[in-house]
Amino acid sequence: MSQTARGRFITLEGGEGTGKSTLQIALRDRLAGQGVDVVLTREPGGTPRAEAIRALVLTPPGGKPFAPLAEALLMNAARSDHLDELIRPALSAGTWVICDRFSDSTRVYQGVSGEVSPEALQSLVAHVVGPTCPDLTLILDAPVSIAQERRAARKGPKDAQDVFEQRDLDFHQSVRLAFADIARSEPDRCKLIDASRLPNEVADAAWSHVAQLLSSAEVH
Ligand SMILES: Nc1ncnc2c1ncn2[C@@H]1O[C@H](COP(=O)(O)OP(=O)(O)OP(=O)(O)O)[C@@H](O)[C@H]1O
Ligand SMILES: [Mg+2]
Numbered sequence: 001m002s003q004t005a006r007g008r009f010i011t012l013e014g015g016e017g018t019g020k021s022t023l024q025i026a027l028r029d030r031l032a033g034q035g036v037d038v039v040l041t042r043e044p045g046g047t048p049r050a051e052a053i054r055a056l057v058l059t060p061p062g063g064k065p066f067a068p069l070a071e072a073l074l075m076n077a078a079r080s081d082h083l084d085e086l087i088r089p090a091l092s093a094g095t096w097v098i099c100d101r102f103s104d105s106t107r108v109y110q111g112v113s114g115e116v117s118p119e120a121l122q123s124l125v126a127h128v129v130g131p132t133c134p135d136l137t138l139i140l141d142a143p144v145s146i147a148q149e150r151r152a153a154r155k156g157p158k159d160a161q162d163v164f165e166q167r168d169l170d171f172h173q174s175v176r177l178a179f180a181d182i183a184r185s186e187p188d189r190c191k192l193i194d195a196s197r198l199p200n201e202v203a204d205a206a207w208s209h210v211a212q213l214l215s216s217a218e219v220h
Pocket of ligand 2: 020021100
């Protein structure tokens with residue numbers, strides 16, 4: 001009896017407005033063109049319970065953000081549910097999963113203040129993710145000014161900003177540097193993509209890595 005091949009797990013990371021959601025759709029279309037079953041999801045969120053936690057963290061009651069440790073715990077609680085209910089069952093069924101933000105975002109966003117140590121964040125994330133580590137993480141990198149212009153162009157003037165979007169330029173610069181550090185420290189899993197280019201050029205660069213994953217999946 002032949003077993004269904006496990007799907008592959010791809011995560012998209014990077015600061016706000018770098019083009020993660022745009023790339024997610026482009027990769028889904030290209031994979032679908034190769035006959036691959038794909039599910040798109042996001043963090044925090046992806047399941048009803050995790051989406052409820054997303055709302056709590058991004059628009060906290062009273063407007064005051066949770067402290068970084070509380071945020072990290074909530075993000076990981078949401079992730080645990082997301083992994084159990086959506087990501088692992090999909091991968092087991094042979095479906096590929098493309099997730100818009102995942103554990104690297106927790107390490108970056110809840111680590112940037114310095115209030116929670118990188119070791120604590122990494123060990124929490126490792127415990128929750130367990131063996132379900134992404135096969136490939138594409139980290140979108142662009143100057144903060146470009147990403148902010150894109151977001152400004154996308155959003156109407158009345159759109160509410162969430163607790164992360166409201167932070168200042170220094171915060172967003174630190175986020176960019178922290179993602180680049182992760183890419184440097186885990187070069188096998190993480191690929192830094194120059195996201196300042198045209199959407200098609202970004203998708204081509206990303207696709208070169210996804211195509212490698214596809215050919216290795218076909219061999220095994
Ligand atoms: N390479 C690109 N060049 C120019 N504009 C782009 C590019 N990629 C995305 N955009 C546009 O920039 C805006 C932000 O892109 P997108 O929503 O994909 O970013 P995001 O990383 O998902 O943002 P967020 O973190 O806010 O969810 C959108 O209006 C999108 O159409
Ligand atoms: Mg998005």
